[in-house]
Amino acid sequence: MTVAVVLLATALVIVVALLAAAGAGKLARMDGATYPAALTHAAVTFAAVITLAATVASVFTTLLT
Template sequence: MTVVLTLLVIAIIVVIAILVAAAAAGLARLDGATYPTAIKQAAAAFTVVLTLAAAVAAALAGYRT
């Protein structure tokens, strides 16, 4: 059960990261950025979401018994 729950949470986090990256790229294009710049901002947003998720997981790992 724990493995299934872990995989589900990882999948949800990746989907959220992809959605945030798409939103960042869309907003960058609306702001007039070129495609390479929008892709760079989308990649940065994707990385930030995954890094934040890893930091939260590491912080909460101490509470697991």
């Protein structure tokens, strides 16, 4: 049961990160950025969401143990 919850939570975080990255890339492109610049914005946003999720998971792990 625990493994399934961890896998589902991981999948959810990745989906949210991909959606945020796609949104950031689209907004950058609509603002007139070139494709490489928009891709850079998307990659930075994806990394930020993954980092934030890892930090929150680390804090929860520390608090719950």
